[in-house]
Amino acid sequence: MPRPDEIKQRIESSIPRARAEVEEQPSGAGESNPIREAIGEAIERHKVILFMKGTPEAPACGFSARTVAVLQAMEVPFAAVDVLPDPRIRQELSAISSWPTIPQLFANGELVGGCDIVTEMYESGELQEALL
Numbered sequence: 001m002p003r004p005d006e007i008k009q010r011i012e013s014s015i016p017r018a019r020a021e022v023e024e025q026p027s028g029a030g031e032s033n034p035i036r037e038a039i040g041e042a043i044e045r046h047k048v049i050l051f052m053k054g055t056p057e058a059p060a061c062g063f064s065a066r067t068v069a070v071l072q073a074m075e076v077p078f079a080a081v082d083v084l085p086d087p088r089i090r091q092e093l094s095a096i097s098s099w100p101t102i103p104q105l106f107a108n109g110e111l112v113g114g115c116d117i118v119t120e121m122y123e124s125g126e127l128q129e130a131l132l
Contacts (some may be wrong), residue, residue, distance in 0.1 A: 007107040039081075043096075043106050048078040048131055051093050052103040056080050063115035067103045070122045076131055107131045 048071070056062030056068045060082075071078050075084055083090040083102055094100055097111045105112040112130050114117060121127035 016128060033092065034095060035088050039089070039093055039096060042079070042081065042132055044109055046079040046106075047108060048076055049106050050080045050103055051083050051089075051106075053082070053084050055082055057119055060084060061102075063101075066105045067115045067118050068125070070118055071105075074122070074128065074131070 015114065039051075050056075050064075050067060050071065052059065052064035054064055056072075056078075059065035060070055069078075081089070082091060090102060093102075093104060097104055097106075099114065100113055101114050103115055103118075105114070105118050107130055112121070112127075117128060121130060
């Protein structure tokens with residue numbers, strides 16, 4: 001299983017390739033989207049993955065910090081991806097999930113929710129079930 005830094009590197013490395021493909025294609029042509037594909041693969045590959053601002057060791061916003069704290073309190077292993085290095089990561093993630101805010105927690109390939117939903121589910125005991 002790739003480490004979180006490998007996931008981040010794969011997503012970031014797809015950005016120049018995506019830029020080149022866009023520049024080579026006429027408007028509206030082409031179906032390939034390497035950033036979206038890399039995000040989708042990361043979601044499929046990891047049982048629990050958090051797309052956040054910053055890293056678990058250094059969250060860049062309070063919502064991301066709170067979500068990380070919940071997962072750490074539950075001692076749930078999770079992968080994390082920092083969405084801040086390139087705005088297209090966040091844009092493509094939101095297109096995949098239809099969820100506009102960050103952080104976004106996925107479990108078993110499905111969006112669980114953002115910080116408020118994760119916190120509510122943790123407090124009610126539902127999060128443990130969702131992460132199984």
